C-alpha cells in the first residue's frame with residue numbers, strides 16, 4: 552500500500568492535523584512550490600529530525616509572482632515531486648488548487664511591513680505579501696508544530712519568522728542550510744531554465760560571495776569596498792545583470808554601517824539573460840552569506 556497520503560482540501564488537512572495532534576504526534580511542515588530538488592529534500596531531512604510526521608505542501612503560489620511570465624514558466628512536475636516525497640518517507644503531501652487556498656472574494660493579506668521592503672521586496676512589489684499570506688494559510692490548514700525553510704531565501708525566512716512571532720502561531724520556524732551543486736551554485740528550481748552559458752556564468756554569485764569573504768579575511772571591513780569587489784565579479788559575466796548586492800544587519804535587515812562592526816548579511820540577486828544562441832530563459836537567482844568580521848587588534852585592546 553502507498554504510505555504517502557495526498558490531500559487537496561483544507562478541510563481534510565485540518566481534520567488530519569487534529570487527528571495527529573490528539574494522538575500526541577508532532578507535525579513538521581515543509582512548504583514548497585514543487586519542482587523539488589536536493590535542497591527541498593534536505594528540508595525534509597531536517598523536518599524528519601524534529602517531528603513524527605513530515606508533511607510537504609506543493610503549491611505554486613500565484614500571489615507571490617510579480618511577473619506573470621515568471622509564474623507561467625515556473626517548472627511543475629507533480630508526479631516526479633510525489634515520487635521524490637515517497638522516496639524520502641514523507642507522510643503526507645498537501646497539493647491544493649488556487650481556489651482552495653484563495654476564496655474568490657478574499658480580501659485579507661498578511662503583510663510584514665518593514666522586513667519586506669528592502670532587497671527582493673524593493674524590485675518585486677507584493678512578493679513577500681504573497682509569501683506571508685500563503686504561508687499563513689498553510690499554517691492554519693496544516694497546524695504544524697514545526698515549519699522548515701531554506702536559508703538561501705534569507706529574507707523570506709526573516710519575514711516568516713517575524714510573521715510567526717507577531718501573529719503568535721506557536722510554530723517553531725527552522726532555517727536549513729543552503730544546498731549547493733558540486734561547483735558551488737546554490738540549488739534552485741529556476742536553475743533548470745539557465746542556458747548552458749548562463750549556467751556556467753551563474754557561478755559568479757558564489758564567486759562574488761567568496762571575493763567578499765576573502766577581502767574580509769584580509770582585514771577589509773569597508774562596506775563599499777566589499778560591495779565594489781562583488782559588483783566587479785558579477786560584471787565579469789556577460790549574461791548577468793546585477794539586481795542588488797547589499798550588506799545588511801542579519802536580524803533587522805537595516806543597512807550595515809559603512810565600517811562593518813558585527814555579522815553582516817551579504818545578499819545578492821542577479822538576472823541572467825538567455826544565451827546568445829537563444830537557449831535558456833530570463834532567470835533571476837539569489838544567494839547570500841553572513842560575513843563575520845574578526846575582532847581587529849585595536850578592538851581587542
Ligand code: PAF
Nearest residue numbers: 582583584612682685704
Ligand atoms: O520558498 C518557497 O518555495 C515559497 O516562497 C513558499 C515558502 C513555499 C511560499 O509559497
